[in-house]
Amino acid sequence: MIDVHCHLTGEEFGASGGLDGLLRRAKENGVNRMIASGFDVNSSFLSMRFAAAHEEIYFSAGFHPSELFKYREGDLDKLKTFCEHEKCVAVGEIGLDYHFDDNPPKELQRELFIRQLFMADELSLPVVLHSRDACADTLSILREHQSLLKKGGLMHCYSYSAECVDEFLELGLSFSFGGPCTFKNAKKVFESVRRVPAARILTETDCPYLTPAPYRGVFPNEPKNIKYIVERLSELHEVTQKEMERSVEENARRLFFKLR
Numbered sequence: 092m093i094d095v096h097c098h099l100t101g102e103e104f105g106a107s108g109g110l111d112g113l114l115r116r117a118k119e120n121g122v123n124r125m126i127a128s129g130f131d132v133n134s135s136f137l138s139m140r141f142a143a144a145h146e147e148i149y150f151s152a153g154f155h156p157s158e159l160f161k162y163r164e165g166d167l168d169k170l171k172t173f174c175e176h177e178k179c180v181a182v183g184e185i186g187l188d189y190h191f192d193d194n195p196p197k198e199l200q201r202e203l204f205i206r207q208l209f210m211a212d213e214l215s216l217p218v219v220l221h222s223r224d225a226c227a228d229t230l231s232i233l234r235e236h237q238s239l240l241k242k243g244g245l246m247h248c249y250s251y252s253a254e255c256v257d258e259f260l261e262l263g264l265s266f267s268f269g270g271p272c273t274f275k276n277a278k279k280v281f282e283s284v285r286r287v288p289a290a291r292i293l294t295e296t297d298c299p300y301l302t303p304a305p306y307r308g309v310f311p312n313e314p315k316n317i318k319y320i321v322e323r324l325s326e327l328h329e330v331t332q333k334e335m336e337r338s339v340e341e342n343a344r345r346l347f348f349k350l351r
Contacts, residue, residue, distance in 0.1 A: 092321060092336055093343050093350075094125040094314040095267050096184070096219065096247045096295035099148070100137040103299040103311035113313055114147060120315040123147055124343075124350060128184050128219060128247075130155035132166050135173050142178040149350060151181040151219050153207055156188040159195035167206060174214050180347035182211035183219025184247060187232075190224045197228075204232060212239040217346055219245045220264070226251050233262050240264075243346050248297050253282035260291065265346050267293040270301035270312065273323045284327045289338050292328075293346070294320050 094117075104113050117125065127142065127150040129135025135152035142150040152173040154162060174182055185207040187200050194200075211218045218240070222229040233240065246259055249266045256266070266287045271280050284292070296303075299311030303319040325335035344350050 092120075092122045092317045093294065093340060094122055094296050094298075094317050095245065095293045095343055095347070096128050096269070097125050097298045097314050098130070098134070098300075099125075099127045099141055099298075100129075100134045101299065104313070110141065110145075113315075114145060117147070117314040120318055122314045122317050124149065125314045126151060126180060126347065129153055129170075129173070130184060131158045131161055132169050135170055139173050139176050139179065142176070149178045149180045149347070150176075151183040152179055153181075153183040153185040153219065154203055155184050155221060156186055156200040156204065157191075157194055159199055159203055162199075162203065167203075167210060170207075171210055171214065174210070174216060178349065179216070180349045181217045181219045181245070182207055182214065183245070184221040185218060186221035187225035187229050188221060188223045189228075201228065201232065205236060208232075208236050208239045212241065215242055217242040217244050219247050221247060223250065226255055230255075230258055230262075233259075233264075237262060242348075245293065245346060247295060248301070249283055249287075250280070251283070252279065253286040256283055256286040260287075265291045265293055265342060267295040268324060269295045269297045269320060270303035270307065270316075272327070273303040273319055274307060275304065281327055284324060289328055289330070289335075290342060292324060292335075292339060293342050294324065294339050296320070 127138035138150035
């Protein structure tokens with residue numbers, strides 16, 4: 092199994108054996124690949140270091156919209172250098188987040204989103220997209236710059252309606268689902284999962300956040316919990332868990348073509 096979106100650079104795992112303990116537990120639970128997601132310069136750099144040191148880890152590098160208060164001119168050049176690493180599989184996570192009133196200005200978010208789309212196109216890499224409470228603007232920017240999506244992209248932790256799935260599908264994007272698809276009353280997520288074709292579904296934890304049932308609320312989440320997400324996705328798509336595992340692996344290797 093594969094966790095296509097996780098955050099490994101914080102201190103949340105220190106009390107449980109650190110990164111080595113996390114990787115051991117992942118392997119014991121059938122997870123043999125994971126993509127560590129960068130969200131600013133420092134986390135992207137650390138994710139690159141982890142990937143260089145561990146066979147099972149790959150990474151993406153990018154500036155998350157909520158982190159743009161840290162942004163300084165020249166940071167994209169640093170990220171571009173990280174993206175040229177042999178184990179960088181995508182530019183991300185990038186996008187728009189309008190959820191909190193004190194988030195970085197929308198104009199800045201949109202500017203850096205577009206600049207990173209251009210960077211991904213220049214590097215011939217897919218993008219990992221974060222979009223929260225910004226569906227209309229996200230779609231508008233992606234449609235206007237669809238020529239920059241030649242290598243595709245991933246709607247990570249998709250949270251919009253099932254009706255919007257079709258609009259993102261038309262842009263050639265894939266979708267990853269995590270803990271919320273296991274939550275008892277997440278009917279909106281269930282509908283979206285069923286709407287996404289099997290060939291466009293991937294699995295993520297977004298750890299250390301969004302721990303799936305039956306351990307919802309436990310912190311930190313870990314890649315080892317992917318099995319609960321696979322189980323729920325297979326139920327929603329009415330296929331066996333093995334079929335879902337195989338499909339997700341094929342989808343991940345197709346989108347993140349540098350995976351080995």
